[in-house]
Amino acid sequence: SAVISQKPSRDICQRGTSLTIQCQVDSQVTMMFWYRQQPGQSLTLIATANQGSEATYESGFVIDKFPISRPNLTFSTLTVSNMSPEDSSIYLCSATNNWAGELFFGEGSRLTVL
Amino acid sequence: SQKIEQNSEALNIQEGKTATLTCNYTNYSPAYLQWYRQDPGRGPVFLLLIRENEKEKRKERLKVTFDTTLKQSLFHITASQPADSATYLCALDLGDTGKLIFGQGTTLQVKP
Numbered sequence: 241s242a243v244i245s246q247k248p249s250r251d252i253c254q255r256g257t258s259l260t261i262q263c264q265v266d267s268q269v270t271m272m273f274w275y276r277q278q279p280g281q282s283l284t285l286i287a288t289a290n291q292g293s294e295a296t297y298e299s300g301f302v303i304d305k306f307p308i309s310r311p312n313l314t315f316s317t318l319t320v321s322n323m324s325p326e327d328s329s330i331y332l333c334s335a336t337n338n339w340a341g342e343l344f345f346g347e348g349s350r351l352t353v354l
Numbered sequence: 355s356q357k358i359e360q361n362s363e364a365l366n367i368q369e370g371k372t373a374t375l376t377c378n379y380t381n382y383s384p385a386y387l388q389w390y391r392q393d394p395g396r397g398p399v400f401l402l403l404i405r406e407n408e409k410e411k412r413k414e415r416l417k418v419t420f421d422t423t424l425k426q427s428l429f430h431i432t433a434s435q436p437a438d439s440a441t442y443l444c445a446l447d448l449g450d451t452g453k454l455i456f457g458q459g460t461t462l463q464v465k466p
Contacts, residue, residue, distance in 0.1 A: 244397075271452045282443060282458040283398070288451075332397055336452055342388065343445075343454060345397030 242267050246333050246346035253323055253353050260319045261349045263333030268313035269344075274306070275332040277348070283332065289316040323353045356382040358457035360444060366463045367434055375429040375460045377444035384446040387420055387427050388454065392441045398456075401442075402429075434464045 243266040253259050263272065272289040287308055288296040295308035310316040320327050333346040359378045367373050377387070386405045390398035404411045404420045404427070411418045417430040431438050441461045445454040 273453065275456075283456040285453060285455065288453065334397075338452075342400035342403060343390075343398075345399070347397050348395075350395075 242269055242335055242337070242344040244333055244335060244344055244346035246331075246349050248349055249347060250350040251352070253351065255324055255353060257323055258319055258321045259323065259351060260317050261331055261333070261351075263316045263318070263346055265314045265335050265344075269335040270313075270337050271335065272310060272316045273334045273336075273343070274308060274316070274318045275334060277330040277332060279329075286318070286331075289318075320351065323351075325353045327351065328353045356380070356446065356448070356455055358444060358446060358455060360442075360457040361460045362458060364461040364463055366465065369435060369464055369466050371434055373431040373434050373438065373462055373464070375442050375444075375462065377427040377429065377457055379425050379446055382446060383422065385449070386447050387418075388445045388447075389416075389418060389427075389429050390443045390445060390456075392443060392459065398443055431462070434462075436464045436466050438462060439464050 245264045247262050274286040275283040276286055277283050285298050286301045289308050289310040291310045305321050307319045330348040330350050332348045334343045336343050357380045388403045389401045391401055392398040402413055402418045404418045406422055415432045419428045441459040443459040444457045
């Protein structure tokens, strides 16, 4: 299993600013992912965080808006850039150690953009 | 594109009864399907995984079925308890990528 810590757990931000969310796993993991969960909605995959290389983004998400880093096997960051109220959401970090295994999730970072 | 549908309406049942949640999918043939539980303000927690060659899987009071012909999975909680009240999400794999796509979830409310 893996325990995932995210911070901040919540934040209120002004339009036009950027926020970086950190994700720390208590053990080395093979894959890390970032999801977004808008109020009352399910999880939408933003990107796969690749260790030592550029993240792989899903349709509708771009690097300029959501830059992601993964410098090692236990840590990743997601930045939400030039925020607008539409970016208000919960951002979830997840990780797994095998292709067909369970995903472990952090508790999420609740972002409110005013 | 792949589509996953879960009952959007909340499911309300009496304690002790069996809860049955449905997950239907289209335009895809996943190798495995997973179920997660999510409590308010928390991240999803893995419950069960079932592979395409498995018809049924059990874990304590939980049972999952996987019908690849109907493109449907059923998730059962027997002898339900108020503590089982939560949102339950089904998720499908996207091939050999490790990525999962999630349904919108069904909220279960178990009344004492």
